[in-house]
Amino acid sequence: MAKAKRCVYFFGAGKADGRADMKELLGGKGANLAEMTSLGIPVPAGFTITTEVCTHFYKHSRRYPKELKIQVDRAVGGIEKVMGARFGNADNPLLVSCRSGARASMPGMMETVLNIGLTTGTIPGMIKLTGNPRFVWDAYRRLITMYTDVVMEKAAGLEPAEGKGIRQQLEHQMQQMKQRAGATGDTDLTAEHLKELTATYKKKVQEVLGKPFPDDAQEQLWGAIGAVFQSWNGKRAISYRRIEGIPDEWGTAVNVQAMVFGNMGDNSATGVAFTRNPATGENKFFGEWLANAQGEDVVAGIRTPNPLNEETRSDHSAGLQSLQHAMPAVYKQLVAIRNKLERHYRDMQDIEFTIQDGRLWMLQTRTGKRNGPAALRMAVEMMRERFIPKETGVTRVTPAQLDELLHPILDPKAEQTAGALAKGLPAGPGGAAGRIVFTAADAVAWAERGENVILCREETNPEDVEGMRAAKAILTARGGMTSHAALVARGWGKCCIVGAGALKIQAGAKTLSADATVLREGDWISLNGTKGLVYAGQLPTVDPDPENPRLVEFLKVCDSLRRLGVRANADTPEDARVARTFGAEGIGLVRTEHMFYGEGAEVPLFKLRKMILSGSEKERRAALAELFPHVKADLKGTLKAMAPYPVTIRLLDPPLHEFVPRDEAVQRELAESLGIDVAEIRKRGEQLHETNPMMGHRGVRLGITYPEVTEMQVRAILEGAAELHKEGVKARPEIMIPVTCAVAEIRDQADIIARVKAEVLKKFGLKKLDFLVGTMIEIPRAALTAGEMAQAAEFFSFGTNDLTQMGFGFSRDDIGAFMPDYLKKAILPADPFQTIDQTGIGELIRIGIERGRATRAKLKIGICGEHGGDPVSIHFCHRVGMDYVSCSPFRVPIARLAAAQIAVQDAQAKKGPARPKKKKKK
Ligand code: ADP
Numbered sequence: 001m002a003k004a005k006r007c008v009y010f011f012g013a014g015k016a017d018g019r020a021d022m023k024e025l026l027g028g029k030g031a032n033l034a035e036m037t038s039l040g041i042p043v044p045a046g047f048t049i050t051t052e053v054c055t056h057f058y059k060h061s062r063r064y065p066k067e068l069k070i071q072v073d074r075a076v077g078g079i080e081k082v083m084g085a086r087f088g089n090a091d092n093p094l095l096v097s098c099r100s101g102a103r104a105s106m107p108g109m110m111e112t113v114l115n116i117g118l119t120t121g122t123i124p125g126m127i128k129l130t131g132n133p134r135f136v137w138d139a140y141r142r143l144i145t146m147y148t149d150v151v152m153e154k155a156a157g158l159e160p161a162e163g164k165g166i167r168q169q170l171e172h173q174m175q176q177m178k179q180r181a182g183a184t185g186d187t188d189l190t191a192e193h194l195k196e197l198t199a200t201y202k203k204k205v206q207e208v209l210g211k212p213f214p215d216d217a218q219e220q221l222w223g224a225i226g227a228v229f230q231s232w233n234g235k236r237a238i239s240y241r242r243i244e245g246i247p248d249e250w251g252t253a254v255n256v257q258a259m260v261f262g263n264m265g266d267n268s269a270t271g272v273a274f275t276r277n278p279a280t281g282e283n284k285f286f287g288e289w290l291a292n293a294q295g296e297d298v299v300a301g302i303r304t305p306n307p308l309n310e311e312t313r314s315d316h317s318a319g320l321q322s323l324q325h326a327m328p329a330v331y332k333q334l335v336a337i338r339n340k341l342e343r344h345y346r347d348m349q350d351i352e353f354t355i356q357d358g359r360l361w362m363l364q365t366r367t368g369k370r371n372g373p374a375a376l377r378m379a380v381e382m383m384r385e386r387f388i389p390k391e392t393g394v395t396r397v398t399p400a401q402l403d404e405l406l407h408p409i410l411d412p413k414a415e416q417t418a419g420a421l422a423k424g425l426p427a428g429p430g431g432a433a434g435r436i437v438f439t440a441a442d443a444v445a446w447a448e449r450g451e452n453v454i455l456c457r458e459e460t461n462p463e464d465v466e467g468m469r470a471a472k473a474i475l476t477a478r479g480g481m482t483s484h485a486a487l488v489a490r491g492w493g494k495c496c497i498v499g500a501g502a503l504k505i506q507a508g509a510k511t512l513s514a515d516a517t518v519l520r521e522g523d524w525i526s527l528n529g530t531k532g533l534v535y536a537g538q539l540p541t542v543d544p545d546p547e548n549p550r551l552v553e554f555l556k557v558c559d560s561l562r563r564l565g566v567r568a569n570a571d572t573p574e575d576a577r578v579a580r581t582f583g584a585e586g587i588g589l590v591r592t593e594h595m596f597y598g599e600g601a602e603v604p605l606f607k608l609r610k611m612i613l614s615g616s617e618k619e620r621r622a623a624l625a626e627l628f629p630h631v632k633a634d635l636k637g638t639l640k641a642m643a644p645y646p647v648t649i650r651l652l653d654p655p656l657h658e659f660v661p662r663d664e665a666v667q668r669e670l671a672e673s674l675g676i677d678v679a680e681i682r683k684r685g686e687q688l689h690e691t692n693p694m695m696g697h698r699g700v701r702l703g704i705t706y707p708e709v710t711e712m713q714v715r716a717i718l719e720g721a722a723e724l725h726k727e728g729v730k731a732r733p734e735i736m737i738p739v740t741c742a743v744a745e746i747r748d749q750a751d752i753i754a755r756v757k758a759e760v761l762k763k764f765g766l767k768k769l770d771f772l773v774g775t776m777i778e779i780p781r782a783a784l785t786a787g788e789m790a791q792a793a794e795f796f797s798f799g800t801n802d803l804t805q806m807g808f809g810f811s812r813d814d815i816g817a818f819m820p821d822y823l824k825k826a827i828l829p830a831d832p833f834q835t836i837d838q839t840g841i842g843e844l845i846r847i848g849i850e851r852g853r854a855t856r857a858k859l860k861i862g863i864c865g866e867h868g869g870d871p872v873s874i875h876f877c878h879r880v881g882m883d884y885v886s887c888s889p890f891r892v893p894i895a896r897l898a899a900a901q902i903a904v905q906d907a908q909a910k911k912g913p914a915r916p917k918k919k920k921k922k
């Protein structure tokens, strides 16, 4: 006969059936209780019912496997033996707790019942045993509250009206009792008060729930076990799983454990602590405790908790006694356990403890949650002390935590007291405070006067770019995470909230309103772009330290582990310098057209327009000659700022009509300059109109029809490089041809480049110039014909924005209308413009790389779409064998981290699991 399935794992008296690496089966809490027991740390004896039982429970209409009962009985017997007491026994009763514990910690999401086993039959024995009636009645009233709330109400599926839950009704009784007794705190209630209170409680329970509170230890135990399993499907737990992406199938374990009592008097206590400070990462034991209290009292905020020790005492806990002073011996023991746990787990732990009559017991340990600054500090310090290897260290900071460190934030203290006006999507992280402006022009004008402004728009469009740049932050009432404002802000590392639907933003009336609050131009407003929260008024901000030495040290470690190169997308010498400070090793994309937008663009833009509206090649060449010095100076500056790293310069990409002037004054000026009349200018402009410009006359197609346009740009690049060469600066341009779909296009342009190269070499008396010619792969046909493309291209750069756009046939600017539904209905797992679609677009990339390298083994390959800064997409780029990723300067540190993390993951997968599972005997 097959052996009965093991449902129960015991721990106690220094021995445990389970281990820390059995979290899937035992849940985090159970696995770590077992581990602590084996480490010789004092843990009250108990046992864990596995997550498999939970799965069984839900698969079999909420029934247990038949072997469970016997195994639980046996394990209760085990606890009895260790504790020298009997569950349900009148003279020497054992009490237990029944605790939930999932694989991933879900703090506070599921239920726990304490003091199980107290009944009218066991109370007298308990009083006699402890000589402490007050304690026993306190434990009993807690049991009734927790049990009726968790088991008789929540698990039974009752949904009382707001404020009418049994817990609240009982707590109300307690309030009344306190008033009658003239007690201020819970601890002022005497045994007599509490005894009377439990009688009232029981009456109330019968009255509200129509059932008596169970007076049998076994019934209480099984009721609680069932309720913990039920709590896996409680409302809170379900929504937490949705947010955190925890699968519903995992299930929770149940831990039944002997009670230890922190509420036995002033020599008893309960507390929670972190082995290091979770807000700063400082290596100081940090925690809170309460004398004569039980379980959740510390967290529940019933009384202001005391500080654990003197060195972490804050203003908050001034005047309250530390555990270090109150119970020095116990504190010393706790410090020793703290050290032991950190040494064992090699990470910061979040622990729960209880002191019963001067004796310390540990009730939980788990890896502590932390914020960005704390994660960084702990990782760096632990690596420095060789406490953890660097491969582990780089996994201890998530990309999101790193992001936190790169932006100023609203002062968290100020945020706590300020009520939010509205909540939108957190499109650009960090915090900002500024005065409200409603138009891009106002943003520019106010910013010029030295004002901090926040541009508030119903929605932004490309014309607002200048104003967006000038503003400290951007707020829109409409739009999603891929909306224009969001993309732009993210690229600049600017604080941005989009889609704050509760706000009414009226640019005409210059008002921004939410319910009764109306704000006007010039009023202060504050944004938390990390959380999407909008506040009225000016909240203080806290700046990140740009040269944060810890960050620099951490990223150096990342650099030593990664294989992928990291470049930045940068358009100006200024951007290039910023990118370098963030650690970029080159530029993966310079958009040449940038010099026609924004500040200082009037002159070059005017000349570009002249070129565009030329009627003949001769006119065009004349205009190009005028434009040439601007282009050369600009690109030379960028090459210089990035030298000796490579700079990939993309030849003119956008359709020309984008530059056609609509403004009459400009039209007139242009006409004059070209010696034609305004009507002719308008006519030429209209001729450039396209039905579908995204797929129109743009990119390489411009270079094919107007070779002189390519020629001018190439000459600007190569002369700039040659001049730098003469100045002793090692410039390394990479000329990138955009929007190609056939190798012949590249050949056509390469011929021009070769000709210009010969001319430049001659002009400067040089023998050679160090540069590459390559192409963007952004049209599916280019990816499929990559084998041919690589014959003429020395490098590929995947332009994944357009590749996604054309691969899916989704217009990036129009997805707002349907993408939300696609995501809601799970038609797509993620927005493919944010994270590379590995199945489809990824396949085009794989094919492109494979075929390209088959032709040219050393083909250099990178990515320059928005995806280059997305950690999941970066992992993909690593796996498909790209040489580098390129992203906006502010994302460079994140890319360095993500590249290191995937390299470590890769190396570990090759080595196999760190700790091979022990082979089963038999
Ligand atoms: P959560 O997962 O919400 O933290 P726990 O199962 O850890 O819930 O329990 C809630 C509180 O009860 C904690 O403070 C814990 O330390 C305390 N507690 C649980 N079991 C016992 C026990 N056997 N003896 C004393 N206190 C306990």
Ligand code: MG
Binding pocket: 352, 364
């Ligand atoms: Mg806990």
Ligand code: MG
Binding pocket: 653, 738, 739, 778, 799, 802
């Ligand atoms: Mg493109």
